Amino acid sequence: MEHRLSFKEYNEALKQNKLLGLKCNECGTITAPPKITCGECASTDMDVVELSGKGEIQTFTTVFVPAEGREAEAPYIIVLVQLDEGPWIMGNLTGIEPDKATMEIMGKRVKMGHAVFAGDKYSAGDGARPLFSFEA
Amino acid sequence: MRRVAVIGVGMTKFSGKQDKTCVELFAEAAMDAISESNLKPRDIQALFMGNVLGDFSEGQGQPQVFAADYIGAFNIPANKYENACASASAAARDAFIWVASGFYDIVLAGGTETASKMGTPLATRTFAMGSDSRYEYPAGITFPGVFAMLTHLYAKKHGIPLEKLKRQMAQVSINSHHYGALNPKAHFQKEITMDKVLDGFMVCQPLQLLDCCPFSDGASAIVLASEEAARKLTDKPVYIAGVGQASAGNLLSQKDYLPRIRSRELSAKQAYDMAGLSPKDIDVCELHDCFSIATIIALEGLGFFEFGKASEAVETGQTKIGGKIAVNPSGGLKAKGHPIGATGTAQVYDIVKQLRAECGERQVEGARVGMTDTLGGDGGTIVNLILKRGW
Ligand SMILES: [Zn+2]
Numbered sequence: 001m002e003h004r005l006s007f008k009e010y011n012e013a014l015k016q017n018k019l020l021g022l023k024c025n026e027c028g029t030i031t032a033p034p035k036i037t038c039g040e041c042a043s044t045d046m047d048v049v050e051l052s053g054k055g056e057i058q059t060f061t062t063v064f065v066p067a068e069g070r071e072a073e074a075p076y077i078i079v080l081v082q083l084d085e086g087p088w089i090m091g092n093l094t095g096i097e098p099d100k101a102t103m104e105i106m107g108k109r110v111k112m113g114h115a116v117f118a119g120d121k122y123s124a125g126d127g128a129r130p131l132f133s134f135e136a
Numbered sequence: 137m138r139r140v141a142v143i144g145v146g147m148t149k150f151s152g153k154q155d156k157t158c159v160e161l162f163a164e165a166a167m168d169a170i171s172e173s174n175l176k177p178r179d180i181q182a183l184f185m186g187n188v189l190g191d192f193s194e195g196q197g198q199p200q201v202f203a204a205d206y207i208g209a210f211n212i213p214a215n216k217y218e219n220a221c222a223s224a225s226a227a228a229r230d231a232f233i234w235v236a237s238g239f240y241d242i243v244l245a246g247g248t249e250t251a252s253k254m255g256t257p258l259a260t261r262t263f264a265m266g267s268d269s270r271y272e273y274p275a276g277i278t279f280p281g282v283f284a285m286l287t288h289l290y291a292k293k294h295g296i297p298l299e300k301l302k303r304q305m306a307q308v309s310i311n312s313h314h315y316g317a318l319n320p321k322a323h324f325q326k327e328i329t330m331d332k333v334l335d336g337f338m339v340c341q342p343l344q345l346l347d348c349c350p351f352s353d354g355a356s357a358i359v360l361a362s363e364e365a366a367r368k369l370t371d372k373p374v375y376i377a378g379v380g381q382a383s384a385g386n387l388l389s390q391k392d393y394l395p396r397i398r399s400r401e402l403s404a405k406q407a408y409d410m411a412g413l414s415p416k417d418i419d420v421c422e423l424h425d426c427f428s429i430a431t432i433i434a435l436e437g438l439g440f441f442e443f444g445k446a447s448e449a450v451e452t453g454q455t456k457i458g459g460k461i462a463v464n465p466s467g468g469l470k471a472k473g474h475p476i477g478a479t480g481t482a483q484v485y486d487i488v489k490q491l492r493a494e495c496g497e498r499q500v501e502g503a504r505v506g507m508t509d510t511l512g513g514d515g516g517t518i519v520n521l522i523l524k525r526g527w
Contacts, residue, residue, distance in 0.1 A: 007270050033271040039389060059292075059394075061284035062341035063276055067264050068257035070276050078275050080285060080388060088388040090275045101341065103288055103298060117274035122265070127274035 005034035005048050014114050014128035019053045021087060022046040032087040039087075053112030053130065055083040057105055062098045069120045077101050079132055081110055091130030109135040137236040141366035141373035141526055142358050144173030145485040150323040150354035150473030152252045158190050158477075161355035162203045162248035165478075169244065169357040170207070174369045177208035180359075181240045184215050184231045186223030186247030187477040192262045193250045209244070218477075220266035221426065222512030223247055224356065225480025225519035229379045231360045232521075241365045246357030247482075249475035252350070259351045263476070266513035268386035280348055282387055282514045283427035284340035286395040290429060293395065294444035298342060304447035305428035306333035309346050309470050311456055311463070312425060316471025318498045323352045323473030347428040352473030356482035366526070373526035374488045377505070378411030380404055380520040387514040395429075397515040400437040404509070407520040408439075413505065415439035418522070420490045420500045421461055422483035423509040425468040431455075434509055435463070438520075462500040465490065480519060483508040491525045 003009075004022055010033055013020045021032030025047065029040035032051060037044055058080045066074040075098040082088050092115060096105065110132035119126040146168025148161050156164075162185065170177055185200040196202075200214040217227040224247030231245035251259050260278050267277050287305070291298045309328060316322040328346060336345035366373040380403035384390055390398065408414055415438060423438065425431040435446035440461045441454075449455060455463040466472045466486035469479060487506035489495050508521045 011270075033388075039385075058392075059285040059289045061281045061288070061343075062338075063278060063281050064337070064341070065256070065260065065278070065280065065339045066276060067261035067278055069261065071257070073276060076276055078277060078281055078285065082391070088391045090272050090277065090386075090388050092275050099341075103292060106288060106292055117276075120261075122261070123269060123273070127270060129271075129274040 001036070003036055004046050010034050011128050015116060017114055019051040019112060019130065021049055021051045021085065023049045030085045030087055032089060051083055051085050054135065055081040055110060057108050057110055058082050058088065060093065060101060060105060062101050075099055081132055089130060091132050093132050095133040111135050138238060139363040139375055140232050140235045140360055141363060141375050142484060142488055142523065143361045143366050143370045143373055144169040144359040145488045146172065147321060147356035147482050147485045148354045149321045150352045150475060152323070152353065154250060154253065154353040158187060158194060158196060158248040158250045159199050159202045159206055161250070161353065162199065162246060162357065163207050165246060165355040165357040166203065166207050166244060169359050173359040175242065175359065179242055180209040180212060180244045182213045182234065182243045183209060184217060184227035184243065184245045186217045186227045186480060188218055188220060188223055188249060189251060189254070189262050192258065193253045199248065219517040220512030221424070221474070221476040221479055222510040222517040222519050223477045223480065225508065225510035225521065226381065226517060228358060228481055228484060228521065229381055229519055232376050232379055235360050235362055241362045243360050244357060245360060245481055246355065247478035247480060248355035249477040250353045251475055252353045256351065266516065271388065272386055278340065280340040280343050280427065283429050284343045286433065287342055287429040289395040290433065296447060301447055302334070302342060303330065304451045305347060305432065306330050307450050308425065308428040308431045309333050312468040312470035315465045315498050316467025318496070319467045319472060322467040322471050323350055324471045343427055349426050349469040349474040352475040354473060354475035354478050356478045356485050358481050358484050371527060372492055374491050375524045375526045376521060377524045378407035378413065378522035380406030382518050384515045390515060395433055396443065397433060397437055397518065399515050399518040400434065400511065403518040403520045404438050407522050411522040413522060417505055418461060418507045419503040420465060420487065420506045421463055421509065422466060422468070422486050423463060424511040425464060425470050426474060426511065430511070431463065438509055457498065457500050465495065465498045465500060480508065480510040483510060484521060484523070487523050491523060
């Protein structure tokens with residue numbers, strides 16, 4: 001069966017700063033990042049929608065010990081953000097010194113930009129991810 | 137379904153970098169388990185082995201077939217299980233199902249890993265492969281990072297100040313090292329102090345070095361037999377009374393259920409229901425303490441404490457031997473060590489030793505029922521086994 005929204009399409013859109021998701025025509029849930037069925041009810045009846053990229057930080061960490069090949073990026077902040085449309089998404093956070101981040105940032109509103117992991121010898125190509133910053 | 141017993145167990149010492157290969161380590165554990173079962177390698181009908189990173193650590197694919205041949209279990213079917221850190225538990229559960237079904241009478245399950253060999257950067261990279269490579273890894277996720285985020289969620293959800301939670305988490309590691317110091321097979325056999333935990337370097341805010349389990353090398357193996365075969369081979373069969381397993385998608389898909397792990401709650405319920413038991417019936421539990429906070433989350437998901445109450449329970453000694461539930465008297469992943477593909481059946485090894493009352497100074501007096509809990513990835517796999525004395 002065909003994908004409504006593949007990783008490649010999602011990834012290319014994110015590189016254009018567009019966050020795509022799938023809206024379920026049966027239960028109304030938005031699934032993002034994409035899956036071949038609705039993340040809530042497993043329906044295949046979904047349409048591609050563009051999401052606002054805005055939401056609220058649910059949790060975070062600052063990574064000081066990164067994986068092989070990511071050393072130059074550390075320290076960096078990872079956030080889980082609940083988007084206004086419902087899904088949770090993983091990205092990074094800019095606009096605050098990584099080693100100054102505390103639980104105070106949880107619940108803060110953020111908007112989305114993006115950054116691209118160029119890929120390594122294991123990853124079969126690059127992968128964009130949201131790079132969030134605080135809403136003014 | 138037939139009743140199935142564990143009739144023999146073996147494990148290598150867990151350690152840092154080993155000169156032995158993952159196949160050699162597995163063979164040591166397997167030969168001990170087979171000989172304890174009063175069997176010969178040719179009596180084994182199938183081998184189910186957990187191994188995650190043999191290809192990265194040694195350039196070794198399908199170690200299970202080489203292991204079967206190496207121990208003299210010539211030409212038997214041999215399968216590898218890769219469920220990240222829960223690999224050996226998934227292998228053991230499937231071995232149980234095949235014996236319970238009547239297809240096999242005697243199966244060897246186990247696991248092996250040489251993760252320490254890889255060094256921290258490559259080990260961190262390959263462990264992170266247990267996360268979602270498309271939708272999590274680009275943000276630079278690591279396993280300490282996953283549990284660091286769960287720590288912040290836990291603190292906020294339950295209104296526990298982070299400084300207080302951190303001291304309670306440190307107590308988890310202190311307890312593990314206390315028991316590890318009494319376990320000759322443990323990777324770390326030394327006590328640690330609160331100050332030492334809180335002085336460690338930061339790995340992923342707020343997890344410091346001693347909140348994290350080590351990368352270890354080691355192997356473990358267990359022999360499973362039908363009740364009929366077990367009765368002929370041993371007078372101390374340990375029956376597998378209940379099993380459970382569940383899966384989950386990436387961390388972000390688990391959304392506001394976090395920091396609870398739904399796959400654990402589903403898996404544990406399967407195991408309890410099958411055994412006809414409840415959390416209060418468990419005398420000793422080897423649970424997946426890959427990070428200090430992981431113990432607290434597991435204690436609640438397994439039903440030993442109410443949600444939001446486990447960190448206080450650790451602080452007040454309720455998870456030590458003599459407390460409400462004896463947790464990780466082996467030293468757990470933190471001190472006994474975590475050679476990921478071998479961890480699940482190493483937990484079974486320790487529960488079997490407890491039920492046989494062979495644990496010396498760290499023995500849980502009168503233990504009759506034990507449980508294992510193994511987590512793979514960010515909740516991607518959970519396996520639970522409940523074991524009972526058969527005598
Ligand atoms: Zn739906």
